[in-house]
Amino acid sequence: MNLSSLQPAAGSVKVGKRVGRGQGSGRGGxxxxxxxxxxxxxxxxxxxxxxxxxxxxxxxxxxFGFNNINRIEYKALNLDAIQALAEKIGATVITPELISEHGLLARKDLVKILNRGEITSAVEIHAHGFSASAVESIEKAGGKAVKL
Incomplete structure (x- = not known):
């Protein structure tokens, strides 16, 4: 094999129409x-x-439809994910920065904690929003919910 023998794969190169090359070509005039x-x-x-x-x-x-310019979009994070993170790194305080460092959310995302799963460790969680049931579960486990 050398440079002069290289050619594209069969069928990958389409030959263009040659137009305006006389009546005999069928595409003249x-x-x-x-x-x-x-x-x-x-x-x-x-x-x-x-x-x-x-x-x-x-x-x-x-x-149809309408986009509210004042809407604040939160990214949801459930208690089971928080529990897994707390066990993995052994943290007692969980902040949005810590969450983004471990790849659960992007750095600029606003975090809202929701109540899916259960939390067993007493963890202080800092977030931009909490559901009422999530706050209840966190405090029941001996933790603390701090709204930023």
């Missing part, structure tokens, strides 16, 4: 663009979503 009109001209580009004059899909469908 109008160069496979049909007769006249905007689409036959150079520089023509069809608008995104244009359907040949038919009412486009994005205009046929009704508007």
């Amino acid at each position: 109008t160069s496979a663009r049909g007769h006249k009109g905007a689409q036959s001209r150079s520089g023509y580009s069809r608008k995104t979503g244009f359907e040949g004059g038919q009412m486009p899909l994005q205009r046929r469908l009704p508007k």
Whole structure:
């Protein structure tokens, strides 16, 4: 094998149409663009979503929905994940920074603790939000829920 024998895999390279190379080629004259009109001209580009004059899909469908600019999105973290983390590293205080260091959430995420699973160790948990049942479970286990 050498550089002169290298070639692409079979079927991976498509040979382009050779247009405007005489009538005998079958693509001469109008160069496979049909007769006249905007689409036959150079520089023509069809608008995104244009359907040949038919009412486009994005205009046929009704508007719906609403995005609240004041919405605060929390990432949920359950008590079973907190318990596993506490056992793994032997921590008594769990903060969002510690959670992100161990790859459970991203550094910038706002953390909300939810009550799935159970917590047995007395852990002080710092988070941006807690469900009422999660706070109850944490305090029942002898821990503390600190809202940031």
